[in-house]
Amino acid sequence: MLLGPALAISALLFSIGVLGVLIRRNAIVLFMCVELMLNAVNLTFVALSRFHGVGGQLMVFFVMAVAAAEAAVGLAIILAVFRHTTSVDLKTNTLLQG
């Protein structure tokens, strides 16, 4: 069975996504890392649904729809920030602190 390797790969992809969010400071790259996390989970769902029926595959469609909605809103917010500071680097966006 391929379950073990599939789960391992998705765990690896998820960890790369988490590390990316923690290390990188560019808003767009951060957003890409979050998308990587979501898609790693999608891989887990698809792999698991071989054993548990179509429920997991159904979930993947919901996740894709949600990720698309998040992308639309997220990129718009990044654009709004860029208009104010002409930068999407989190190191320069530090008006709110304390």
Next chain:
Amino acid sequence: MSPIDTTSPLGVTLALLPEVVLSLTALGVLLVNAWRHETAADSRLAGWLSLAGVGASLVALAWLAGTASDTAGIPQMVALDGFRYVGNCIFLLAAAATILLSLDYLEREEIRGPEYYTLILLATAGMMLLGGANDLIMVFLGLEVMSVAAYVLAAYDRRSPFSAEAGLKYFLIGAFASGFLLYGIALVYGSTGTTNLVMAGTFFETGELSVMAALGLCLLLIGFLFKVSVVPFHMWAPDVYDGAPTPVTGLMATGIKAAGFLALTRLLFVTFPANAELWQPVLGILAILTMVAGNLMALAQRTVKRMLAYSSVAHAGYILAAVWSGTRLGAGAVLAYLLAYSLTSLAAFGLLGALGRGGERDLTADDLAGLARARPWTAAAFSVVLLSLLGFPGTFGFIGKWMILSSLVVAGQWLIPVVLVLASAVSAGYYLPVIMAMYMKPAPAGAGDAPRLPRATVVVVAVIVAALLVIGVWPAPLLSGTLNVASSLFERAFQ
């Protein structure tokens, strides 16, 4: 009293009637905005229409609570129990108050775009689905509907760089947290083969968790604790609450936090009650950390808005302590405290937004000096609200804290209650100076007249202050009511 037949499409619609009414209103308001989105009057129209939708949803909720008996048999995706109804009631009240407070705020700040109200309605519909979710798929979808609308609301003031930055931070952290939550859902699904909370609960009844299920629980907890801003997952909360438009901050601190806590309570109490020895130590330690750190950091703040933001983190610690107990009393305390905190916080942020006149981000306690002479009623209302946040006897806040304490003591715990009482004492150090400034310091020379509160704000604040005082001195119906509702959660758990 006919139970609703959830096997027919009509029955499902009826079982979801409050959510359906609210979503349809949101779409209707959006449609009206397509033609009328130019002037301030159009914005007001959208606000009043949204308020009517919230009212209709409340009526539908009352009907549903009176009609539906808990359906036995296959557990549904959305629960039909008192716990959901009371949660929905909190969310709808928060939405109504936010809409009323926003009417004049948006006009004064010249924030254009009546879609604001559609977003509030959609966020509320998401909260209702999250708070009532009986299935992990619904937990995820409700959370995302709520959060995506809230990201936009946080960044709604397009001319303010603070608002944009708050939106960015909220979005990045929120998406990051939902990634964890989703992985947790996948692992619980993998170890049980179901996403239903009740059915997964029967799977874990023995008290043993596989490695996969334990990891799943851990990731689910991380996702939820980010959302409800528990230390050490709280870094985003003060910045986002500070930068967002003040009525939106009120909604985020109340409705969104309440939805997260109610879903977390249902998950732990319905699915993982047998594994309490696994999650109780974690929640206990984090609750203590949150109470201590939240209150200490609030002490160090200069502006009132940031102080309230940090105090909201501290209050998350109190509620987490109630979740810790894992008992019926604890679930009742969660409900009562969420209601008390939501009402109080809405009034606090409403008053702050109305008093600030544009610069409410920088409003300090000294700016409120002499308010008691210029506007005695406003000062009195703000004092009651702050005392309720503090947990002063005679207010609703005290009843909420007392319920949490008693649930902890009955569960045989002494460390968390002691920390809770000490932390509350510390919180007097930042609530009371505001009251002292209003009553004991003279108004600064050269300052203009204190702004008069808009009429809608007066109504909201007056109703909330009256409720805080009435429940504070006559809590018996509320106490027995929340305990009854809390037991509905446990009947389902052992079906």
